[in-house]
Amino acid sequence: MWRDGVLVAGKDLRIELRSRVVLNQVAPFSVVVLVLFALALGPSRAPIAQAAPGLFWVTLLFATVLAVQRSVAVESTEARDGLRLSGLDPAGIFLGKTAAVAVELAALEVLLGAGVLLFYGVHVRSVATLVAAAVFGTLGLAASGTLYGALAGGLRVRETLLPFLLLPVVAPVLLAGTRAWQAALGQGSTGTDPWMALLVVFAAVYLALGVVLFGPLQEAA
Amino acid sequence: MSYIAAGYAIALGTLGVYALSLVRRRRRLEALAARVERDRP
Amino acid sequence: MTVAPWSRRTTLVVRAVGIAALVSVVATLWLGIWVTPPDQVQHDLVRLVYVHPPIAWVALYLAFGTAALASILWLWRRTRSPMWDRLAASAVEVGAVFTALTLVTGSIWGRPTWGVWWAWDARLTSTALLLVMLLGYLALRRVPGDPDARARRCAVAAIIAAVDVPIVHFSVVWWRTLHQGATVLNANLSPTIHGSMAWTLLLGFVAFTLTFVWMLAQRMRIETLSQQLEGAELDEALQERWAEGAPAAASAPARAGAAEAAP
Secondary structure (H helix, E strand, C coil), rough: HHHHHHHHHHHHHHHHHHHCCCHHHHHHHHHHHHHHHHHHHCCCCHHHHHHHHHHHHHHHHHHHHHHHHHHHHHCCCHHHHHHHHHHHHHHHHHHHHHHHHHHHHHHHHHHHHHHHHHHHHHCCCHHHHHHHHHHHHHHHHHHHHHHHHHHHHCCHHHHHHHHHHHHHCCHHHHHHHHHHHHHHHCCCCCCCCHHHHHHHHHHHHHHHHHHHHHHHHHCCC | CCHHHHHHHHHHHHHHHHHHHHHHHHHHHHHHHHHHHCCCC | CCCCCCHHHHHHHHHHHHHHHHHHHHHHHHHHHHHCCCCCCCHHHHHHHHCHHHHHHHHHHCCCCCHHHHHHHHHHHCCCCHHHHHHHHHHHHHHHHHHHHHHHHHHHHHHHHHCCCCCCCCHHHHHHHHHHHHHHHHHHHHHCHHHHHHHHHHHHHHHHHHHHHHHHHHHHHHHHHHCCCCCHCCCCCCEEEEEEEEHHHHHHHHHHHHHHHHHHHHHHHHHHHHCCHHHEEEEEEEHHHHHCCHHHHHHHHHHHHHHHCCC
């Protein structure tokens, strides 16, 4: 399973390196969203700074939808069948695609994080919390996204259906991530423990769910 | 008190309408099924 | 392929459940509005407790739980049967109605209690998210295609959403309780209940549960019929359209054809 996962992850990432869709399209989209939020809430720094953690995570959620769409679109229907018939462990395929999406999102987050810190002028208290929350949040987003991506994969209405399906389910990640980042930026009065726990649980649950359900999902009629 | 009346009315009313729509849909389909059975060569 | 009608026993059971549901709902209404006393804190507003929590329970636990369980039973090879798929879909649709009503009754209760039509209270927020998830399932269900593939997709979607329910619940509850200064809304929607109020509340739970079960039965029957009659429904609609288009010419042969086919 792990070896198949590495294989698939490598394939997806190599495609990304060559086509640079995430880099050239999803990243600028995310930056634009950050700017739009600033336009909506600004021009004074205070409300923007206060909303910064939330805005980071909301933008990340939108970027996840795009990254997952791309991850699914990379394979045509024939290629998807090919993947299924190739004998690769479906759990491995799931983990591989999830890993690829996670890596792409991570790269995006570095950019977004820098953007947020720069544009919104916030001061960091605990980098470790920021990173930890981002890591586990990303894993959860990538796992649930890949699962839904496979679910809606062959459907023509995928573009409109995927966000509608995915976003409500990952709302807890948004909640917890925002709170954790607020604590890390010295805002808000809540500790980070319950939120980090939630992010870890979410990631674990959806990774496990994906490993279990990806196979049955791929069984074609 | 009017809030309570509104609450009960909306809740029970909606459920009632939905229930009636279910019964109507079912009857229509049962009738269609009977027709298909009858017309079967 | 013949569509078997409900057996006589099934018809009787469903009818009995329906009647029991109707009677208990009316009884809850009567007891709730006229017989039980007003609350010390909320006065008459407490009467909505006989409606809102039972409906919420049916929506969030009964409907969702049924859908999730049925989906698992469908996905698991050993217990797979089209009935589970129908049960899941029915539970989601009826559940969506109940969930929407949870939000509406919650909002109506909140307005005089809190002064606002909507509040980011833990229950309302998580219920709103749940409603969107249910609507997503229903949208997924509408996508045309092979019924088996559709059942598979929907089963997985239901499980993904069901697993999220407790996570959403905790995250939103922590969001509210750990949040400093969120306290216009301290007045809780859950009063202390005793005496005749407790019995009426119990009756309310029973009444709406029976209603849910009855609706589930109806919806499942509709699903069975509709799946097996898919072709026939389309044919009938087409016939109607053609008859409209050229009344004199078309309807005569159509009628003649039907007369021939009928015994």
